[in-house]
Amino acid sequence: MAEAKGMNLSLKIWRQAGPQAPGSFLEHQAKGVTPDMSFLEMLDVVNEELIRSGKQPVEFDHDCREGICGACSMVINGNPHGPQQATTTCQLHMRHFKDGDAIVIEPFRARAFPIVKDLVVDRSAFDRIQGAGGYISANTGAAQDANAILVGKKESDRAFASATCIGCGACVAACKNASAALFVSAKLSHLALLPQGQVEREERVVNMVAQMDAERFGACTNTGACSASCPVEISLENIARMNRDYAKASLKRR
Amino acid sequence: MQGLGSSGKCGSCGWIGSSIGRKQLIGITGVGLSLFVLIHMLENMLILVGARPYNEYTHFLTSNPLIYLAEGGLLAIFLLHVIFALAISWTNCKARDSRYAVASNGPKGTSMVQRSLWAQGLLILVFLILHLISFKYGAEYSVDYGPGPIRDMHKLVVEVFHQPAYVVWYVVALIVLGFHLSHGVGSSFQTVGLHHPRYQKCIRALSVSYALIVALGFITEPLYVYFIHRG
Ligand code: FES
Numbered sequence: 001m002a003e004a005k006g007m008n009l010s011l012k013i014w015r016q017a018g019p020q021a022p023g024s025f026l027e028h029q030a031k032g033v034t035p036d037m038s039f040l041e042m043l044d045v046v047n048e049e050l051i052r053s054g055k056q057p058v059e060f061d062h063d064c065r066e067g068i069c070g071a072c073s074m075v076i077n078g079n080p081h082g083p084q085q086a087t088t089t090c091q092l093h094m095r096h097f098k099d100g101d102a103i104v105i106e107p108f109r110a111r112a113f114p115i116v117k118d119l120v121v122d123r124s125a126f127d128r129i130q131g132a133g134g135y136i137s138a139n140t141g142a143a144q145d146a147n148a149i150l151v152g153k154k155e156s157d158r159a160f161a162s163a164t165c166i167g168c169g170a171c172v173a174a175c176k177n178a179s180a181a182l183f184v185s186a187k188l189s190h191l192a193l194l195p196q197g198q199v200e201r202e203e204r205v206v207n208m209v210a211q212m213d214a215e216r217f218g219a220c221t222n223t224g225a226c227s228a229s230c231p232v233e234i235s236l237e238n239i240a241r242m243n244r245d246y247a248k249a250s251l252k253r254r
Numbered sequence: 255m256q257g258l259g260s261s262g263k264c265g266s267c268g269w270i271g272s273s274i275g276r277k278q279l280i281g282i283t284g285v286g287l288s289l290f291v292l293i294h295m296l297e298n299m300l301i302l303v304g305a306r307p308y309n310e311y312t313h314f315l316t317s318n319p320l321i322y323l324a325e326g327g328l329l330a331i332f333l334l335h336v337i338f339a340l341a342i343s344w345t346n347c348k349a350r351d352s353r354y355a356v357a358s359n360g361p362k363g364t365s366m367v368q369r370s371l372w373a374q375g376l377l378i379l380v381f382l383i384l385h386l387i388s389f390k391y392g393a394e395y396s397v398d399y400g401p402g403p404i405r406d407m408h409k410l411v412v413e414v415f416h417q418p419a420y421v422v423w424y425v426v427a428l429i430v431l432g433f434h435l436s437h438g439v440g441s442s443f444q445t446v447g448l449h450h451p452r453y454q455k456c457i458r459a460l461s462v463s464y465a466l467i468v469a470l471g472f473i474t475e476p477l478y479v480y481f482i483h484r485g
Contacts (some may be wrong), residue, residue, distance in 0.1 A: 109350055206268070217349055223364045249267075
């Protein structure tokens, strides 16, 4: 019954057997899709059908399916996480599509994000950037009294807004240069805006930027496509802060 | 556990090798070039005043010994801007090794102006070379207003701008320069780290109006000569 009522979509999905294998688009049909399904649930339906007919299911990354882990990726009709802003693929609902739509689904494409299989890419470059300094190693001692170190509400809000980055990589996928500037600047900013982050602030920006470049992401052209594609709407202000801190740290370093 | 400082990376020598340092160099030299084109455009406006002020000002500029210093500095700024911009465009192009079948679109998209900055730059480079050949190293007419013969730049300009094809090419190239500036001026603020939510709209407006003023100003000269000043 539901199947008769649902939408039918024709999908063109990037299929690639492995990192070195050549990839190409294959046509798949999604039948009986209801408006309340998420995009990933729609793909689950497609995969069940593929498995039933003895074919390889479409590989895609996912974990929480509630927009907080950053595992889901994929580029839907040219846009990372699909047409909706401030939305991850797992939170994108099929009500934004209509019966008969043709949807092109591709992996996040960047040299620094090599394709593992189909829509799954290796985003461990982000982990290595984070490992290059996205933490605090200065000893901060025992917990302070609540009001011993004052942090303004606005500063803490901005630090928190930067900390909401889920590291999904949509910024890289959206950028014409495959630049990781928005991700790196968010990780830098959430520490740079708080007192604990000050001691290592300059070394952190130098080391994380060096790692970003070593991973061979592109440079930032300030197009803003990253922020527009970001599911948690990380601000471009972070990139300016990173640029500023980087210039300052480079000038001051001995 | 190792502290952050132990990675042994060199900050100051790495600046020019880093993506951010290079972008900052492109931004800063870009601001220098933007100021130059604005001044050049204003100087060109002397065409509206008359042949004599135009020629006398040209003579004043070119006979000043400081001109060599200024030209050398300008050339250095220009070369830094071009070389680093080409280098970074190449790196950026390689950062995506497989192309998307569908281009991003809507709010997540990137405008044609932003995608083609490198091509605009190359066109402006070609324009600049031809421009120097036509004018700086063009025919040496001379005129004497009393204190001795000086170069009659005005005559050359009028002669060149009476060729319709040259006028069209000039106008097209200057429109491209306008697009380049409309992105570049505002972008250089962000690249050096100047961003504030309260001023973002102003910076954007400044960038677009700067580009409009420079492009329209430059375009005025050939159009004035071709359509109004029939020599
Ligand atoms: S699966 Fe966790 S954010 Fe989409």
